[in-house]
Amino acid sequence: MDLKFETSYAKTRFLDPFREFQTTELDIETRRCPLSGDTARVLRFRARPLGPVDHSLFIARSQERPCPFCPENIERMTTRYLPQDLPQGRLQRGQATLFPNAFPYEAMNAVLVLGHEHYLRPAQFTPELLANALTLAQEGFRRLAKGLLYASLNWNYMMTAGAGLVHPHFQLAAGRRPTRFQAELRTRARAFARTNEGADIVASFLEAERKDGRRWLGRLGPASWVTPFAPRAIYDIMALVPGDKGLLDLKPNQVERLAQGLCRVLAFFESEGVGSFNMALHTQLSAGAGLPMMLRLASRIDIPPMGVDEINYFEKLHDEMITFLPPEELADRLKPHWAG
Ligand SMILES: [Zn+2]
Numbered sequence: 001m002d003l004k005f006e007t008s009y010a011k012t013r014f015l016d017p018f019r020e021f022q023t024t025e026l027d028i029e030t031r032r033c034p035l036s037g038d039t040a041r042v043l044r045f046r047a048r049p050l051g052p053v054d055h056s057l058f059i060a061r062s063q064e065r066p067c068p069f070c071p072e073n074i075e076r077m078t079t080r081y082l083p084q085d086l087p088q089g090r091l092q093r094g095q096a097t098l099f100p101n102a103f104p105y106e107a108m109n110a111v112l113v114l115g116h117e118h119y120l121r122p123a124q125f126t127p128e129l130l131a132n133a134l135t136l137a138q139e140g141f142r143r144l145a146k147g148l149l150y151a152s153l154n155w156n157y158m159m160t161a162g163a164g165l166v167h168p169h170f171q172l173a174a175g176r177r178p179t180r181f182q183a184e185l186r187t188r189a190r191a192f193a194r195t196n197e198g199a200d201i202v203a204s205f206l207e208a209e210r211k212d213g214r215r216w217l218g219r220l221g222p223a224s225w226v227t228p229f230a231p232r233a234i235y236d237i238m239a240l241v242p243g244d245k246g247l248l249d250l251k252p253n254q255v256e257r258l259a260q261g262l263c264r265v266l267a268f269f270e271s272e273g274v275g276s277f278n279m280a281l282h283t284q285l286s287a288g289a290g291l292p293m294m295l296r297l298a299s300r301i302d303i304p305p306m307g308v309d310e311i312n313y314f315e316k317l318h319d320e321m322i323t324f325l326p327p328e329e330l331a332d333r334l335k336p337h338w339a340g
Contacts, residue, residue, distance in 0.1 A: 050273030069167035221257025233298035
């Protein structure tokens with residue numbers, strides 16, 4: 001059975017003071033994503049360019065006190081695991097270090113410091129650095145999330161996206177139960193399989209998006225990348241891995257390809273002036289748990305000239321997103337960065 005990419009329209013009219021009070025008629029487009037059930041309104045306004053990424057304020061603030069994640073402090077200023085849980089206290093791989101989150105919100109909750117650099121612009125993250133971090137995250141889940149099924153690897157990049165520190169770090173979370181978003185994904189995947197002779201919703205979704213082409217970016221190793229039909233942010237970019245796979249199933253070369261995709265998105269973000277974003281990689285930790293593997297990067301921008309937060313009451317309290325950058329246009333802008 002085909003997935004339904006639902007769109008509905010409502011018309012609205014007003015007398016426009018900027019056009020000598022002529023009647024202006026606008027279409028309000030509402031979309032529902034067949035994969036996640038997310039609802040988003042896509043408006044078509046011209047927005048000003050965001051301007052260059054500038055984190056000087058955050059960097060200056062971060063220099064007023066010692067950074068616990070910098071190499072000279074990490075040993076004495078970050079948490080350690082109990083000896084019975086992890087004899088060496090922390091996990092290490094290359095320049096990356098993993099330790100318990102001092103402000104936990106999930107049964108297994110760890111912080112993963114990516115490297116020695118205190119600050120990196122989005123375009124400065126390399127595939128090597130990110131692949132190393134993803135590989136350490138795999139090890140972290142394997143060793144410290146035993147018996148837990150539903151996990152995520154998360155990233156708040158910069159203070160305006162919820163980061164507590166400038167120094168680049170991921171957060172690992174794993175629990176017995178999926179989060180609300182994960183539960184919805186899982187429920188929909190299972191319902192789709194039930195009514196379609198066991199078919200994989202992610203494979204069907206990707207097939208539909210590849211055929212349609214307007215939001216399709218391409219396949220890189222295990223993951224296919226698209227701009228979501230019903231976005232959760234103005235800049236929302238998604239990678240999906242079909243076939244009952246999770247982060248722990250990816251082989252080293254597949255992890256490298258995923259990191260490569262991430263780097264392309266980050267370089268694109270910087271070129272567009274997106275200097276603040278959230279990332280979540282949703283993953284099951286064992287086969288058959290039913291949670292599709294989805295990686296999502298969502299902007300957290302301020303809209304010029306007033307610096308208006310892209311999140312407003314609609315997203316915060318209605319659980320719907322309004323965007324004025326249609327995902328098809330976002331894909332068109334991203335495609336040149338995707339080649340190569
Ligand atoms: Zn630092």
